[in-house]
Every structure is written in structure tokens, then in C-alpha cells.
Amino acid sequence: MATRGTAFLMYHELGIPGRATCQSEPGYVRYVIPASDFRDQMEWLAKEGWRGRNVTQAMESFGDKSVCITFDDGCETDLISAAPVLKELGFVATSYITVEFLGKPGYMSQTQVRELHALGFEIGCHSLTHPYLTDVDDNRLHEETAGAKDMLEQIAGIRVDHFSCPGGRWDARVMRAVKQANFRTMATSQTGVNLSTTDPFALTRVTMLKGTNSDDVLHYCQGKGLLRTQLKEKARDAAKLVLGNSIYDSLRSLIVRGRLR
Ligand SMILES: [Zn+2]
Incomplete structure (x- = not known):
């Protein structure tokens, strides 16, 4: 069953047996989905006739059994674990990068960001240093949005159109800064399904947590639960x-x- 809207799934790092995660505190680990579960979820969606889209594609038409796949933070597993599965199924995704995480253990390097883009994945921006944007002053807010966009565009050698808010924190001032930085959309962590009438600077997403099963994911795509x-x-x-x-x-x-x- 298709819905009128499109669910934007929000993934983070994927868990690979024997591999340390980028961070180890419980608040972080609850967002780490085992890579095998991710594969099951994507295969299940494909089997049910859903198509994985990036943010640009998802904004072009809503409903029609499209699901937007997004990743926050820029973990290396976007490239080494998620991308091969998505590629196999003919899906794409948007990977929102935190610029200053690049090259740190567990995160992508600058070269890997270019590789991910070359594989057909969209590169989005997730700020410079990952602060709660609602808590920083105006100068810092400018650096974390416009400044991060400039740097990422230089690193990736492409235009970066989409932004997602660190820790899901945002307000009218953050929204304004993201608009002024010339991004085309801003994704939050507010739960919901986006419609053609949704404000592109307040896109909702569905948080994927450890333990989310494939049926849950299918229901979310249908706007249920x-x-x-x-x-x-x-x-x-x-x-x-x-x-x-x-x-x-x-x-x-x-x-x-x-x-x-
Ligand atoms: Zn984040």
C-alpha cells in the first residue's frame, strides 16, 4: 500500500561484528543497527515494491512507494556496509556528513566521501562540529551551516543542497541560518511522513533504532505506527x-x- 507522503528513514552507524563503533555510550549505541538487520530491512522493502531514494529525488515526487534513506554523521559504514546493499537493490541514499568528523576513527575520510558520491550516493551536510545548533551564538551558527557547506563542497567537489540538524535540535533561528546558507532542505529528527505540502526546511524523519524490525520499517513507510x-x-x-x-x-x-x- 502506498501513502500520499514519503517516509525519510534516519540511520546512523551500522554495526559490524568485531568492529568497534565510533562511540560507545548507550545513548549512541541505541542508534547502531546491525548491518545484517539493515540488509534485511532494505531487501524486505525492495521485495514489497518500495524504492529507496535520496533527498533530491524524494522531494521531486511524494507517495508512489518511495522511501527516502538517510544517514547522519558520515560513518565509514555508510560506504563499506550500507552502500553495497543499496547498490545491489538499485536504491540510493543521502549521507549527511559532519565535516570535522572526517578522518576520525570509524568515520569516512575525505577520499571516501568522494568515493561514496562516485557510487551514486548523495552527500548532505550535518554541520561542522555537531553542536546543538539551538545553543550556539549567531557567528558559530553561520560557521556550522554556511561554513560547513563551503568546506564540504570543496572536499567533495560538488554542490551540497541538503542539511540535517545535529541531535535533531532546531528552531526558527536555525531554520533561517540553513536557508541563508543556500541549502534547499533541512531534515530534523521530528517523527512523521513528509507530504508535498511539508515545509522543506522542517522535514520529518523516522529514527531507526537497534531492534527495529523489517515489518516496523515497512509500516513506517506506509505512515503507520x-x-x-x-x-x-x-x-x-x-x-x-x-x-x-x-x-x-x-x-x-x-x-x-x-x-x-
Ligand atoms: Zn548526528
């Missing part, structure tokens, strides 16, 4: 607003570690 997450997010956003990002994060890391419930 998202309401519970949306309600949880409303509560979380209210908590962030009251507590501020840093207090919220310390509390959350205690909860994730099981010290508070």
Missing part, C-alpha cells in the same frame, strides 16, 4: 524546553544507563 513516537516527542520537547538541553541530556543519560527510571 508513528503516533506513539510523536506523542512521546511532544513530552520530550516540553521537557527540553523546561530543563534546557544540558540538564535534559544529563538526566537522559542517567535514565539510559538505568540509574533512574
